[in-house]
Amino acid sequence: MQSLNLLICTTCLLLLTFSIHLFFAKKGNRFLNLLLSLVFFARFGQIFTSLLFKAGQPEALAIFHQTFTPFYYAAPACFYLYVTGFLQHRKRLQKIEWLHFIPALLAVIHVIPWHLSVMPDWNLVGTQLAQKGYFFLNVKTGLFPPYFHYIFRPLMVICYLCASWIAVIRLKNKPQQFFDSEGRKWIIFFLRIGTFFQVFGLAPFMLKYLNIPYVNTYFIVLNCLALLLILWYTLHKPYIFYGYLLVAVNWTKKPEAGENSTDDLIVPLKTENLIPSPSKAKKFNLLDEQLADYALAMKEIMEREQLYLLHDFQIMDLAAKLNLPIHHCSFVINKHIGKNFRDWINGYRIDHFLKQYPLKSDKITIEAMASEAGFKSHATFYNAFKKETGLMPTAYFAQEMSY
Known part of the structure; x- marks a missing residue:
């Protein structure tokens, strides 16, 4: 049990560290950094709440579950917007793209403790989360009925995941609009990892449909182990770890804003001696x-x-x-x-x-x-x-x- 808690705590700490670092990072694309930060923070929230209900803390579970719920509904949209923003080299949201955050807004409305709403039974919530996982939560935890969790959110996850793959496939068919080799490797890697965790999170649905018994704790452990293995892998791929996760260096060695660059300013071109000695x-x-x-x-x-x-x-x-x-x-x-x-x-x-x-x-x-x-x-x-x-x-x- 102590080893399990240590594994979950370690994973939470790493996800929270990456999330905070990306949120405050000054290098790289600020817009993309924020989107990726929100994706990591939502994943941190899922694992952290699993630690709370394993620890038998219904009061803390009530606070943090409601706090993280809007992030759960924003994460699929952030994932999709990160992929499309990366492909299109964008630095801000278009006005119409703010509509992607309507589910997150509904989630905020859902968790507000309205005066007339019934207080959830957080002991029962913790029990269901521990036994079946988030997608099988059929206890009312806010303004909207339970299917707001176990139907709407899985459907939203699948739709955004498919849309992300479609965006990449379409751009791959237009090579003149594609990006450099390192960027291509990163976005395909990111999309594959995101797909793995999303499908892994939906695995209990398939097991339940096939009447195969399972223990939700095993899924939590495998989730944490997979994250740690991926982190270990990225440590051996500097262009991923430093170029996109830590955003510590400009991997492609492009000039910073403010440096003299012919990509930003029209400047006289001097004739150079290009023939080596x-x-x-x-x-x-x-x-x-x-x-x-x-x-x-x-x-x-x-x-x-x-x-x-x-x-x-x-x-x-x-x-x-x-x-x-x-x-x-x-x-x-x-x-x-x-x-x-x-x-x-x-x-x-x-x-x-x-x-x-x-x-x-x-x-x-x-x-x-x-x-x-x-x-x-x-x-x-x-x-x-x-x-x-x-x-x-x-x-x-x-x-x-x-x-």
């Missing part, structure tokens, strides 16, 4: 034939898969696809192609823009077409266009039409 070529011990083969492989995969259409595609992603060290990729692009990586990939984007914009100019703006071609900001596009063609887009197309 012979001493560097000797350092890597790459033969001319190897340089040519690597350069050809890079061009082929870039053109075949249209990787330049990905907004956040970086040299580390190219190196991963070719199974080459990053410094070799950089050296080959500089030495054999004669450009740095950013100019090289922007050249493909400008070429794509020049081919597609004349065909769509009556339906799309220059900026929208630039985004479709893979540019994240207008400033980067205009700088790259001027560098490739010597003119700004309007002047370039006016000149083309005069011929």
Whole structure:
């Protein structure tokens, strides 16, 4: 029993720590951090209340169960909004998306101790939670009838889970709108873990339907063990643990707001000496034939898969696809192609823009077409266009039409 309580307490502490850290984190996407923080806090509440009813504390259970109930109804919406917000690189809720929190608002109304409402029997509530779990609670705990818990919430969980998977599948079919490789790994990992715990939480339904006896305590223990194993796994995946859970570092090494970046400001581009010296070529011990083969492989995969259409595609992603060290990729692009990586990939984007914009100019703006071609900001596009063609887009197309 002591070991079980220690396991539950450890899991609660970790979930609460991650939740508080994400809530106050200054790095990363503040909007996404808050959504993920609420998801963790709701999971903490579920496990913490299980500890209370195991400890036989009906008074504390009454307080904390009612306190956490609105978070239980907000968590599925937060999970879905986190996934879609991550996919779309959003930093705030759209007005219509506030409607997702109507169930949480109803839960707040439900738990308010209205003067005429009947006081719940918290000893019976604790007994049912201990024996059957939250989804089988058929005691009235507030304003609404019991099916507010055991029908509405499971249905809401399933709907939001399906909607999250649909959002990812739809975006995977549009590679030019997808994200960098680390982001892709994280969101798929997050969605799989979320699916596991949601299905695991609904497992008692299936067991009851199949008339298979079960002990709810075992589900609590397995839930805690699974969380600890996942945490152990993430410790061996730095881009997950530090990049998304702790938000301690900017894993993709993008400039912070306030740093000088051509993705945020239009600045003059200086000509750099992009051809490495012979001493560097000797350092890597790459033969001319190897340089040519690597350069050809890079061009082929870039053109075949249209990787330049990905907004956040970086040299580390190219190196991963070719199974080459990053410094070799950089050296080959500089030495054999004669450009740095950013100019090289922007050249493909400008070429794509020049081919597609004349065909769509009556339906799309220059900026929208630039985004479709893979540019994240207008400033980067205009700088790259001027560098490739010597003119700004309007002047370039006016000149083309005069011929």
